[in-house]
Amino acid sequence: MKEKFFLSVFLSFGFLVIPSVFYAQEETPDINIEESSEVFLEEYSDAFQENFFEALKQKGIENYDKAINLLLQCKQLQPDNIVVDYELAKSYLADKQFIIGQDYAIKAVNAEPGNLWYLNVLVELVQKQGNTIDGIKSQLSFSDQQLKENLALIYYQQKKYEQALKVLSPLNASIFTEELESKINTAMKRVATKSKAIDNNSTAIEKNPLEAYRTELKNLIESDNIEQLFSLSKEALDTYPLQPFFYFANGHALNKMGKNKNAIEVLESGMDYMLDDVALENKFYTELSNAYTAIGDSVKANMYLSKVKPGF
Template structure:
């Protein structure tokens, strides 16, 4: 078992190399991904077995089992910060946000410059409608590396104004100047897209016929053909607000989320559509394929393959 775990940890280390290179190159283009960062120098066989099985159970979304195993790891090694971080992620995935926050704070407090720990805690606090600043952790103002990491995280989450607010407080460096430039470019593109969406919505809403189920379907099909995903998201959301039991509109919104890299949002809306599917095999196939794409987007091949197996050929 120990040899197997060592191989897994080595593989995880290889997969995390882009973040390692961030520390040296500080490239703001690097994506923030879920991490199972593990560095264990000495551990008992019981700890090793429980930890390895916890990662496996979390990977197949059996979060209750994963949490119990991680708590056993915590009992065996109460000071292990990696376990705190894994518990934060497992509780977060299980939608127990208070416990997720507590373990996330413990991990970050122990290693305030760890980008992974910070990203996990920020994501948890977002779900609670809170921010890292609201926790009033002393390390926030004292640790310049943490603030730099936080600006990068906000940028990757498209929270551009929050990122700029942090950057204005920091001493200028080449990296921070480059990041600020990228943020300002993103704000400009976002505002331009909003103007296009507003204009399109004004034009397309001028006719009452476009606000029917058939009208929305026609508009959505046209937006999919032209790859106009920003407007597609808005039109699909509007269609769902007016016709919340139409699975095609869930599919359209999920499709747009997939095409813009918002895979977790896509999963949420696409899985909601399954409650309204009744006998439409062709649409079911599209939704299953879109779900497979979304789960592949978050590197969950187990769920992706599960949905692909649901696709019925010939439709």
């Protein structure tokens, strides 16, 4: 028996979920990848449907071998089904069988060169092998404008700006290419500015390292840049293990990261090096109170909070 049915892509086992690459914080140019959230599967047999849905289920619970076997059965029933090729490519990617997955992804991309989902999976499979799309150009419909636009977008989202420009520059001008090129150039300038700031900071550390560490850590605390604060405070402690402020900065970062017990250990160690700095002591006590509150020890949390001296 055959029938027509709709498969909602967002409600069934992650089928055709848009890759995370398209959810970057920075807004990207509009792209017409798929208008509908439903895929129309036409006149497939009951056996195909059962295998296909079961494959999605097995892939969803990370049983990739079984998912692949079921999809291969689907492929026998529908040899020209590109969606099955795509799902096989994704399953082989998840199972770390990159070379086999690449073959199926190439089939899917060549069948629909403008499909962003298909190309994204192919790019990931190729990169997992330490290669680039350039190495398989001859196997693709690489003259397709939409394919190249999508590839440039993928590289942009991966922050591979030079590769994105290399793909984008020869293309026929359009609103899409102009907007994406503008975003790439802006991103490259931002990276260059950040690199220059890091170089300047390194120079400052070389000239007056102790004060430079202190200034930079204060800036990171104020900007709530926790990842860099943790890294730099650890570096500062390795270099200057007797400086209490560096213990405070590291403990503050650990608290923000949810590693409260580690924060307590660092902060209480740092208290041993305190010398007549009431303002810094207050910061230690407050941070320790926060850490003990986070682990549910209200007695010690209140004890440290009571030590905070007003007016500093």
